[in-house]
Amino acid sequence: MATSYTRIMKDGLWDNNGVFAMLLGMCPTMAMTTSATNGFGMGLATLVVMAASNFLVAAFRNYITTEVRIPVYILIVAAMVTLVDLTMNAWMHELYKVLGLFIPLIVSNCLPLARLEAFAAKEPVLPSFMDGLFMGIGFTLALTVIGACREIVGSGTLFWDAHLLLGPAFQFLETRILPPDTGILVAILPPGGFLATGLLLVVKRMLDLKAGKQIVMAGAHAV
Amino acid sequence: MKLFPVRGGIHPDYRKDATSEKPIVALPMPAVLHILLQQHIGASAEAVVSEGQHVKKGELLGRAQGAVSAPVHAPTSGLIKAVTRCPAPHPSGLDQLTVVLEPDGKDEWGDLLPPIKDPFAATTDEIALRVAACGIVGLGGATFPSSVKLNLGKIHKLEMLLLNGAECEPYLTCDDRVMREFADEVVDGARIMAHALGTPKIVIGIESNKPAAIKAMTAAAEKVTGVVVAPVPVQYPMGSERHLVQAITGRETPIRKLTADIGVVVHNVATARAIHHAVRFGRPLINRVVTVGGGAVAEGKNIEAPIGADVQDLIRFCGGLRESAHRFVNGGPMMGQPLPSLNVPVIKGMSGILALTKKEANEHAPQPCIRCGSCVTTCPCGLVPVEMAAFIRNDKLDMAARSGVQDCFSCGSCSWICPSHIPLVHYFNYAKGALAAQDRDARKIDRTKTLVEARNARLEKVAEAKRAAAAARKAKTATPESDKASA
């Protein structure tokens, strides 16, 4: 099959976006989007793991028997996560201190596994890697956007503490939009996560409708 | 008499005063009668007359076909103009096979069956045959052939015949009048039925808003033994046989079973009177009492009308309309069916013709359900109308079936009370029809499958036979060769 990298890109970023189309990886999406910075950080960490594990599974796919494929995939994801965890802890410690909390959670994020099953298990190495990469980027963007919305409404800021994640050079990103202590707190509490995701889904639908696309009614889980 | 509580139900505005004091009057013979060949539950009757034939009053027009069916008879003497399809008093407005009879004005009786001398010495079969021959069907609305019900004593141990004089529908007073004016005939009919059924006891249940009827019936009952009049509370739908039985005996009829399964047979009071006529005089069922009422009618009346008379004729006899009617209804306002036109005939099951004003109908555009639960509290069958309607609205008929639509007997209590004016009963009627159609389809598919299998088997047999023949032929041609070889 001829591989269309444009297709892979479009799927990952928009059409088949992990969060907004497949409704996968919901847990980090809810838990880690209390601010745009947090969402971005979680997304980045996931991206690395996804690209690496997609690559590895595609490389080994001919040796993995059907019966044990799930454990093997999970093993690979878990190993990648641990690897990233250890490496960053040792050599990128400043970054680790910010992201460290999120990293073990990636294992149980079902998005990487879903991509392994749906893509990497069937496709060659390079497209798989690209799929992981773009799915990861799409995931990162989604989390950043959700985080931004919740942060603006809930705390009145945007990209607060970005310098901690990206270094002092990015301090300029940190914006205060509302005066201190005026946010609608519920946005950064658990209910806000669900509400923001739901409303953003509607926004995506409206954009899709405008572009003349059909509304996709169900996520990847719908039969 | 000790009564038992019945669940749910409503207390609508009864509006019976307009006709309850009007004695029954006979309709002047109309110029033409349209007698439907199917006026009952079961198989249609088969016409035995043809165009141009002259018939006498009471002569057979259509013969019953099959076990559950009923014949129809000529309400008067006259000429058969046609046997054709005419609109029926059915909401679909569809045609049905009809005998068109032009009265000759003589109203001349034909040969009637002989009276049964002593009905209380007759066998069940004799009485049931007579009732069947006279075309008597339940006049309480269900129009089930009464003879079939008279045989129930043979297979069930019965304790009681319950005469249904509840007449719980608003407006209707025809049963009330029959009980007041013909109490003795009703009681006699009841005793004949009880004899046929082999039940020792007769109870006549009458809603307590009909004191005159209670009085008249009590007087008639006192003349004989074994007949008790039981005033029952005014609570729609007390007239439903299952609920009446529950109110009087405290027993609940299991679903999909008959009241006979718990020892009670229920008949309408007018049915009893018709049976009295059939047995004592051999007279078939050729007319009935119809309440013509509603705010739009100039003067409401109880009319003894020949079967087949035009609804329009009855309304004209009542002085026509006083104002334009919003709805014309066949039967009571709760369970009655809308009339597709006024040019439809009176049938055996037609207890009332109502011309309702807009105000009486009190119709409003439906609003969304607010889940008030009134329908649930009200449903005398313990169903959850709000849930069933939601399923039906979303085309989840199977869920609606699981939720019990098929248990609903369309009493209308839920629709009546619904503050959002949701046409609940309409939903249920649709669902019941659609489910029945699905059922028919499914059975058809089953039949198709058996037919396909049968055909395949047949083809297989033919093929087998052909193969066998070919093999035989081959063997034949081969044998000589081998013969040659051996030779």
Next chain:
Amino acid sequence: MILAVGSLAAMGTALGALLGIASRYLAVEENPIELELAALLPGSQCGQCGYVGCAQAAKALAAHEAPVTLCPPGGKAVAEALAKKLGVTADLSEHEEHVPSIAYIDESLCLGCLRCAQECSVDAIVGAAKQMHTVIAEACHGCGKCEPVCNTMAITLKPIPKTVATWYWPKPGGSVH
């Protein structure tokens, strides 16, 4: 280090063995869904669904390649049964278009050639050679296979007429409910 690698490998081997055995042990239970689906279809092999016959149609259904509304002769009832079996929600709106019908043979045109009778998979057409044929309305399920084989165009499919017995109230329409 050895311990780490060793214990992990041991766990993996054990789990792999378990899964292998499990798959062996469970493999016998073949998914019977195809047969069940085929049992729901009318079985007249008429091909209106676009598959060679009901068995193929069932296969396509099982693979989620065909909509549950595929079988016109089966009508709504079959579509719903299929939807239930497959655990999907059926969009039955397309089915409204398919009016259940049965075949009629125009007596004046029929030559008695027997072609239609041979075509009918439910033996709904009766008649001897050279004599007028008729359709048994109860048996015909309106598949239409007979229509094209008739040289004189004596066969037409007509919608089954509504009667008082089969009529029922239409679904309430209206604004909000």
Next chain:
Amino acid sequence: MRDLILLIVGAALVNNVVLARFLGLCSFMGVTTKIDTAVGMGMATTFVITVSSMGDWAIERFLLMPFDLGYLRTVTFILVIAAAVQFTEMVIRKVSPALFQTLGIYLPLITTNCAVLGVALLLVEGKMNFIQSTVFAFASSLGYSLVMAIFAGLRERIALADVPRLFAGPPVGFVTASLLAMAFMGFSGMSAN
């Protein structure tokens, strides 16, 4: 006893796995269109969580801790979970083929249900003993099953409502989940007492 009750209430309601800890959300959004399926999924997950947490506890206690192999925790736990899922699959297939047909595609997903690994990691974090950890795992998964059932009930109702087209399906599901989470906030502060 009092501690155990607090542990149960805390795990099941106050810090509900789904609504407060944000674990297992994909199945929460995905498998809750019907009450029966949701309850089935809840039971299967409860079983997996309880069984695998026992295994995980043993591994933590007898392998990872004594030999200082903390870095292998994720990998080993995941392997135990995979085994438990496979085991559950076998059980369901044997016990209820009907349930298997509806849950079939979700069973592998239990492996990646974060609730399973999440609860196991929480056990380690809480340094619980065997009884505590088993009770905690069971209570947490009960909390999971509870909200699965509640949410499925709500969605069955919503499926019959006139939800605006733009919101139909997942969006209104998220809004419902949001309001449910708001309701569960009423329990906050309960374990602190």
Next chain:
Amino acid sequence: MTMLPEKSGPFTHAETSVTRTMTLVMAALVPATLFDAWLFGWPAIFLFITTVGSCMALEALCLNLQGKPFDRALSDGSAALTGWLLAMSLPPWAPWWVAFIAAVFAICVAKHIFGGLGQNVFNPAMVGRIAVLVSFPVQLTAFLAPHPLFAAASPGFMESLTITFGHAASLDSVSAASALGFIKTELSRGVPVSESLTKIPDLMDMAMGARAGSFGETSAVLILLGGLFLMAKKIISWHIPVTVMGTLFLMGSLFNAVDPGRFEPGWFHLVSGATFLGAFFIATDYVTSPVSKEGQLVYGFGIGLLTWVIRTFAGYPEGMAFAVLLMNALAPIIDHNIRPRAFGRTRKGEPLAVRGDQ
């Protein structure tokens, strides 16, 4: 003449309608509302107007966005009633934006995303209240002692405008804790309940309404009056109010008997917080409660129990709104499992046995 009927029966109807129902409920709220308007003065009146106005305007907007006729918003009265009950559950001197945001959550999020009247699964007014409660704990716990209209200490008309619409000066000077909040705070400092109970208004004052609390909840007597009126009109039945209050009272009394230092007595639970308003007007919301009487008993019991649990053990002093939302969430399951027994069937739905004498 033919007139093909488009509608099956029945062809008569009770004098019931949605508008009539909503109007009667509002009528029942009038006495308590007037009393509280007097009790808390102009700011409370402004708050009431803002809340009801926002709810109706937002209802019209939502309907308009969906292309539905929006005059319905005013005629069926449900939005006005939601606004009314929402206003009654807010602190009387809350600023306008609290009321507006609560109205957005109530009408747009809780009601119209689900499809509008009758389709919502959560009580809109309570969603509104909880959303602002968790978002603005400061404003939502700023209660005040009664400031009767025209009394010396109460703010004048203009001054009241700034309280509701302007940048209000801190309410600290006038604020008073509600009885529930007071006891909870004291308890967290180690003061036993039995002791702090002596410092709250006496039973009579609590029941009559002379206490700090939300705008509409304080006068138990007037609310009871309204509730009885609704029962007489058959708009609500006894099932929910009695089970809610009964359970709350029983739990309170039972545990108070065991440890008076830790648990408030039953009577206190009844007259404090939102017990009466919640039991008669909020838990009874048709849309979000079970439809069968049997289900309503379970529902009411659940609300009573959860209210007690949250009041007693959780972080929030009052749990009525949370309990209502939690039981709203359970209502579909209750409806699913607890239904009337169908005529002629057993509870399980099997046909009754023939000849069973029942």
Next chain:
Amino acid sequence: MSSSNKPSWVHAAVLGIFCLGFGAMLALTNELTSDEIKARRIEDKQNSLAQVIPAAIHDNNPVTDVVTLVNDEGKDITVYRATMGGKVSGVAYEITGSGYAGEIKLMIGVAADGQVLGVRAIAHKETPGLGDKINVEKTDWITRFTGLSLGNPPVDKWKVKKDGGVFDQFSGATITPRGVVLAIRKGLEFFDAHKAQMLEIR
């Protein structure tokens, strides 16, 4: 993907080999990184201790000078000691308070004379925007304890203002500050009770 119908041992071998391979990889990585990570951990501790123990008062590495004590609840408390010229000049240890949403972990530094050197919140789950004002990045509230001691203010004034003490609460959030104040007071009492062991020179 390989088809099934393979003998069981193949699956076992596949998974086993993958485990072996990735296990080895992880073990190797661990080997390579473990020293680094240990060093980083110590650095982190140093950094956090530095916030509550000013560099000026010690010449040792407090992370490595620890004593373990048992508090009233029977929990082990690790006390880091700052020494200057061999004399203990201050100690730091973790204390916990109960907040609105659970435990609040704090690190407190106390000078040898019982004065608070500094307090920092290490971990808590308080509500953002309300309870998280105890974080030094948000407000300076937590720094106000520096320099205070058990007698200053008097013990019965170690409360938030609302409860009749001297410490401000946050508007709308009293529970968190109340918990923190109480924790610090208890922390100082702990110091008082175990002064001897803490300051003892070994």
